[in-house]
Amino acid sequence: MIGLTIFGSVQTKQIRDSRLGLYLMRMLDSLHRLLGRISCDYADARYQRRESIVISVAKGELEEVVSSETSGVGVRVLKNGSWGFASVNSTSDEDLKKAAESAERAALLTSESRRKRIEGLAEARLAKGRFESEARQPLSDITIEEKMKMVFETEKRMRERSADIVSASCSYAELIDRKAFVSTDGAEFELHSSKPSIRAVAVCMSGSESVVGMDAIGVTGGWGDLFAKRDNIAIADRAAAQAMRLLSASHMKGSRETVILNPGLVGLISHEAIGHTVEADLVKSGSPVSDKIGKKVVSDLVTLVDSGHSEHRPGAAGTLPVDDEGVVTKKTTIIEKGIVKGFLFDRENAFIFGREPTGNARAFEYTDEPIVRMRNTYIEPGDWKLDELIEDTKRGYLLTGALNGEADSDAEFMFAVQEAREIKDGELGETYRGVVISGNAFEVLSTVDAISDDFEWDMGFGHCGKGQLAKVDGGGGHIRCKALLGGR
Amino acid sequence: MQADILSLCSHLVRKGLSYGADEIEVFSVSQRSMDAGIENNDVKLEKANTGSSVGIRVFRNRSLGFACANTLDRERLDRTLRNAVSISRNSPRDDNNSLPGARQSSPVGGTYDDTIEALDEGQLLERALRMLGAAKGVDDRIVVESARFEALVGEKALANSSGLERSERFTAIYYDVTAHAVEGPLVSAADYRVNGHRFLEEDDSERTSRELARSIVRALHPKKLESFKGALILSPIASMELLVSPVLFSVDSNNVQKGISKFKGMIGQRVASPSIDIYDDGTRPRGLSSSSFDREGVPHRRLAIVKGGMLSAFLYDQYTANKDSTESTGHASGSPRSVPSIDATNISVEEGDRSLQDLISSVTRGLFVQRFSGRVDPVSGDMSGVAKMSREIVSGTIGDVVRETMISGNVYDMLLRIDGISRDRERILDFELPYFKIEDISITGG
Numbered sequence: 064m065i066g067l068t069i070f071g072s073v074q075t076k077q078i079r080d081s082r083l084g085l086y087l088m089r090m091l092d093s094l095h096r097l098l099g100r101i102s103c104d105y106a107d108a109r110y111q112r113r114e115s116i117v118i119s120v121a122k123g124e125l126e127e128v129v130s131s132e133t134s135g136v137g138v139r140v141l142k143n144g145s146w147g148f149a150s151v152n153s154t155s156d157e158d159l160k161k162a163a164e165s166a167e168r169a170a171l172l173t174s175e176s177r178r179k180r181i182e183g184l185a186e187a188r189l190a191k192g193r194f195e196s197e198a199r200q201p202l203s204d205i206t207i208e209e210k211m212k213m214v215f216e217t218e219k220r221m222r223e224r225s226a227d228i229v230s231a232s233c234s235y236a237e238l239i240d241r242k243a244f245v246s247t248d249g250a251e252f253e254l255h256s257s258k259p260s261i262r263a264v265a266v267c268m269s270g271s272e273s274v275v276g277m278d279a280i281g282v283t284g285g286w287g288d289l290f291a292k293r294d295n296i297a298i299a300d301r302a303a304a305q306a307m308r309l310l311s312a313s314h315m316k317g318s319r320e321t322v323i324l325n326p327g328l329v330g331l332i333s334h335e336a337i338g339h340t341v342e343a344d345l346v347k348s349g350s351p352v353s354d355k356i357g358k359k360v361v362s363d364l365v366t367l368v369d370s371g372h373s374e375h376r377p378g379a380a381g382t383l384p385v386d387d388e389g390v391v392t393k394k395t396t397i398i399e400k401g402i403v404k405g406f407l408f409d410r411e412n413a414f415i416f417g418r419e420p421t422g423n424a425r426a427f428e429y430t431d432e433p434i435v436r437m438r439n440t441y442i443e444p445g446d447w448k449l450d451e452l453i454e455d456t457k458r459g460y461l462l463t464g465a466l467n468g469e470a471d472s473d474a475e476f477m478f479a480v481q482e483a484r485e486i487k488d489g490e491l492g493e494t495y496r497g498v499v500i501s502g503n504a505f506e507v508l509s510t511v512d513a514i515s516d517d518f519e520w521d522m523g524f525g526h527c528g529k530g531q532l533a534k535v536d537g538g539g540g541h542i543r544c545k546a547l548l549g550g551r
Numbered sequence: 552m553q554a555d556i557l558s559l560c561s562h563l564v565r566k567g568l569s570y571g572a573d574e575i576e577v578f579s580v581s582q583r584s585m586d587a588g589i590e591n592n593d594v595k596l597e598k599a600n601t602g603s604s605v606g607i608r609v610f611r612n613r614s615l616g617f618a619c620a621n622t623l624d625r626e627r628l629d630r631t632l633r634n635a636v637s638i639s640r641n642s643p644r645d646d647n648n649s650l651p652g653a654r655q656s657s658p659v660g661g662t663y664d665d666t667i668e669a670l671d672e673g674q675l676l677e678r679a680l681r682m683l684g685a686a687k688g689v690d691d692r693i694v695v696e697s698a699r700f701e702a703l704v705g706e707k708a709l710a711n712s713s714g715l716e717r718s719e720r721f722t723a724i725y726y727d728v729t730a731h732a733v734e735g736p737l738v739s740a741a742d743y744r745v746n747g748h749r750f751l752e753e754d755d756s757e758r759t760s761r762e763l764a765r766s767i768v769r770a771l772h773p774k775k776l777e778s779f780k781g782a783l784i785l786s787p788i789a790s791m792e793l794l795v796s797p798v799l800f801s802v803d804s805n806n807v808q809k810g811i812s813k814f815k816g817m818i819g820q821r822v823a824s825p826s827i828d829i830y831d832d833g834t835r836p837r838g839l840s841s842s843s844f845d846r847e848g849v850p851h852r853r854l855a856i857v858k859g860g861m862l863s864a865f866l867y868d869q870y871t872a873n874k875d876s877t878e879s880t881g882h883a884s885g886s887p888r889s890v891p892s893i894d895a896t897n898i899s900v901e902e903g904d905r906s907l908q909d910l911i912s913s914v915t916r917g918l919f920v921q922r923f924s925g926r927v928d929p930v931s932g933d934m935s936g937v938a939k940m941s942r943e944i945v946s947g948t949i950g951d952v953v954r955e956t957m958i959s960g961n962v963y964d965m966l967l968r969i970d971g972i973s974r975d976r977e978r979i980l981d982f983e984l985p986y987f988k989i990e991d992i993s994i995t996g997g
Binding site for chain 2: 117121122124125127128129130131132133134135145146147148149150151152153158162165166168169172173176177178179207208211215229230266268272273274275317344345347348349350351354430432466467468469471472473475477479497499501502530547549550
């Protein structure tokens with residue numbers, strides 16, 4: 064009998080759906096048999112069954128209700144120093160055999176054209192056992208009718224807050240994953256995780272101009288975890304209140320300013336503008352930090368971390384106990400007190416760099432091969448109180464929430480900000496909308512002179528894209544720094 | 552094979568009616584894909600996927616239920632069907648829920664190329680390697696972060712309880728390349744290109760890689776720019792994001808009905824400069840989004856969206872058409888994994904009467920914008936962001952690449968102020984777009 068690991072703590076527990084537990088165990092046997100037939104340097108096989116629900120309501124009407132179930136197996140083969148991968152939406156022995164042969168053929172073929180062969184995979188602490196995400200009120204205990212009711216209620220609440228709110232929408236999404244994984248070098252695990260999320264959007268019109276207020280939460284856990292911070296009514300109220308504030312907001316002129324970034328923006332810069340530059344596959348191709356291990360790149364107040372766990376606050380959406388190569392995840396310090404300490408690795412790149420795998424190899428669906436991805440990326444909190452931080456700021460802006468944007472491989476970033484409040488002589492003043500923050504993340508984080516202690520995860524709704532999706536999270540306290548703000 | 556998935560769809564339609572659905576639609580796609588990937592100037596991986604998806608939409612007392620699964624297994628699909636019917640019992644009634652009836656249509660040619668079906672793994676890898684070689688051939692400082700060449704072969708089928716039964720085979724190739732340049736400690740900004748075609752002979756991936764590499768090398772030493780007001784020349788890639796996407800948002804009848812479209816109530820009114828004609832055409836031979844039928848089985852057609860700068864049509868699916876008491880324009884879109892939503896098919900902005908060189912020569916001071924990265928609010932039209940890989944234009948001559956240059960304004964206002972359209976056009980995925988010139992834009996240097 065293998066023990067069951069609950070994310071964050073280890074204990075023995077019966078898998079909730081024992082029929083499924085049996086199925087996963089049989090799946091493990093089947094994957095073992097499959098790998099036994101392949102002649103290779105290394106191979107792994109990953110069965111994934113995903114159940115998802117999406118419910119969207121706008122202006123009182125049901126826009127979408129989708130219940131989806133997908134399952135299949137992805138097989139990865141390393142042969143003659145090269146990879147091949149194949150996936151199939153079946154678990155029949157015949158289809159799995161065909162997929163394995165296809166992956167083996169692809170590995171042989173690509174090995175002939177490779178300039179540098181893969182010499183090996185780094186040793187790692189490989190997972191054995193069952194892993195299940197801790198969930199207050201498992202999603203399967205809440206009926207789809209109750210979920211629909213909650214979405215309707217949230218959307219209606221926003222429209223009821225003010226006649227100025229002309230349109231509102233609310234969407235709920237959940238992913239419930241069950242995985243079975245085996246590798247030829249001994250990893251063998253079953254994983255059960257659930258990740259629900261909710262987003263509320265309120266729209267006001269200012270003349271012909273629309274103004275959007277938004278609140279969103281995404282977690283790893285159950286229904287109770289999703290609403291642990293605030294319930295759906297509070298989510299609706301926050302989105303509506305923001306839309307109302309922005310309705311009377313002005314547009315600002317572009318200039319370089321002192322800014323206080325909220326945890327959502329801290330997470331976004333940590334992830335998009337810094338995190339991607341330390342993913343080992345990108346480091347290899349010439350990231351601005353490729354040669355910066357041991358060197359100071361940002362303010363010594365900044366300690367930046369990527370973790371498979373959910374430090375400081377529970378339920379971060381990118382939490383995973385084991386990655387899709389079977390490596391047990393851990394907390395990886397990327398920058399410690401301003402100095403670059405490490406990168407994010409899969410097993411292939413860890414071998415090349417002579418480092419230990421960090422558990423960052425992730426695949427979104429069974430059709431995806433594992434690649435280097437982040438998990439929960441954050442800046443360690445400081446010891447300031449947010450109030451003190453604002454009081455201490457003579458002139459600047461408090462920036463809250465990100466709408467969209469992008470970052471380049473050179474850490475240049477541009478993010479549209481939901482809301483900017485002016486700070487004058489330590490007091491919050493006028494609200495601005497349509498603000499864009501940009502700069503080079505390393506330069507911006509070099510100007511950090513204060514970080515607050517109010518840590519939050521704040522980007523668990525939605526996904527990161529890198530050829531394939533990944534559920535990630537990010538956050539921190541509030542940080543004060545200098546950046547270029549754009550307006551209209 | 553086509554008959555197989557179509558007959559499965561028809562079988563599920565009959566079964567769904569027996570489970571209590573008033574109306575039912577079953578949409579299925581079976582496909583096989585292969586792609587060869589490059590990473591960091593080297594071969595990374597070749598992969599293959601075989602799969603099928605079935606999406607089942609039911610209406611019961613005009614209430615929606617939808618469920619999907621990635622299988623053709625009848626037992627699993629029976630569970631999916633029961634799930635869809637069960638959801639419809641608990642969702643609210645909406646009188647606009649209905650499925651389209653069978654309409655006369657003729658198949659659209661040019662959706663399938665047997666040379667793509669015949670491609671093997673080796674040929675696919677060769678094309679990916681040629682993309683790498685083309686980029687590196689331009690300049691050795693180029694680092695191809697990633698490149699991918701994908702071939703897709705599939706068939707789709709749709710049946711509904713109004714007697715509509717359709718199926719079609721399709722093929723496509725897609726390629727993308729992302730690269731930057733390294734010169735000693737200097738790392739340039741990265742840039743990317745993407746394209747796709749229905750036919751293998753249209754593969755333009757090597758030229759695409761070469762052009763990307765040239766653009767990146769020029770950006771190794773970007774110049775700092777002071778702020779000024781001047782003209783923008785938008786490349787087809789930049790105008791896709793900046794101008795065309797907001798137009799498509801605003802002609803989506805769902806957004807019109809929600810009251811978030813700038814074009815609400817503006818049919819017949821001016822929305823762009825008089826020289827602008829925009830067409831959507833899901834029947835264009837070999838168009839990447841061409842197909843004989845949309846996600847609800849309705850035939851596609853050529854539709855003028857903007858003619859002479861005047862708004863001439865909105866895009867409808869069956870639901871929004873019911874709401875406005877009109878007919879679907881055949882713009883239901885999406886995969887079997889989601890309920891249909893509205894989307895354009897192949898979009899073309901008709902060519903202008905000036906050469907690109909002529910447009911550039913007419914600029915006293917301005918910016919040639921290769922790509923835009925930033926916020927475009929399609930509701931208000933407000934936009935603000937960074938012009939990427941962009942070049943300064945002074946006295947009609949195109950100059951150096953500039954860095955961190957922000958542009959801002961309102962896209963609906965910009966559409967009305969377009970004062971130059973090039974004859975030259977580029978086809979990117981399912982867009983065919985010219986270069987645009989717009990005067991008097993705020994350009995903020997970093």
